[in-house]
Amino acid sequence: MYINVVKCMWKQIKHRFEGYPSRMYVARKIIDLGFRIDRNGKIYCDDVEISDVALARAVGVDRRTVRATANTILEDEKLRGIFENMMPAGALLRDAAGELDFGVVEIEADARNPGILAAAARLIADKGISIRQAHAGDPELDETPRLTIITETPIPGGLLKDFLKIDGVKRVSIY
Incomplete structure (x- = not known):
């Protein structure tokens, strides 16, 4: 929709x-x-x-x-x-995450696949990690839209393969 x-x-x-x-x-x-x-x-x-x-x-x-x-x-x-009704999304903490000891996962995916954010959030929640922010690039504005998730603590590297199993995910970077 x-x-x-x-x-x-x-x-x-x-x-x-x-x-x-x-x-x-x-x-x-x-x-x-x-x-x-x-x-x-x-x-x-x-x-x-x-x-x-x-x-x-x-x-x-x-x-x-x-x-x-x-x-x-x-x-x-x-x-x-x-x-007349546009509003800024707010500051994305991605570039400051390291200084704050937060985690960052960037997911490049096919935006037409529903449930990517939900599946990624579930993987993070299952590890007991809280999400501070999530920002999804607009496929009409970005040539390669990315889902960026900022977490309360760093993301375990072992989750990389699990993120890649999400339907529609092309690339994943964990910082």
């Missing part, structure tokens, strides 16, 4: 930005970062306003492209509804 909703959303976005690849890059970045656009066209990360210049610099476009993207989104009722 989720994949169908995301594909529908991307079909709508791609349609609106046909012929405007730079605006498409801006829209993709806004979604990737969980930014929202208010009714006045201002862009926010939660309650922090993001300047057009800062976003343009991050995407590698002119600030006018950012403004044009926001205006295009606001002109489309369906897109406006999506972008």
Whole structure:
């Protein structure tokens, strides 16, 4: 169901930005970062306003492209509804996990296979390890979406082969 909703959303976005690849890059970045656009066209990360210049610099476009993207989104009722309600996912602790003595497992899998997160969580829970965070990359945004799970304690290396047995899993890395 989720994949169908995301594909529908991307079909709508791609349609609106046909012929405007730079605006498409801006829209993709806004979604990737969980930014929202208010009714006045201002862009926010939660309650922090993001300047057009800062976003343009991050995407590698002119600030006018950012403004044009926001205006295009606001002109489309369906897109406006999506972008007005975006929220950032929060800080992913993956890169700080080692300093915190947390564990990290990254799983590259076929996102069309249901139950990958559930099966991975079950393997971790069966070892008595608590999960602090889980983040799944969006298959429409990421060329190789990954499921990243941050755990209270390091993951035993012996679980590597068990993760690889989960249907649809292609690669696993444990840090």
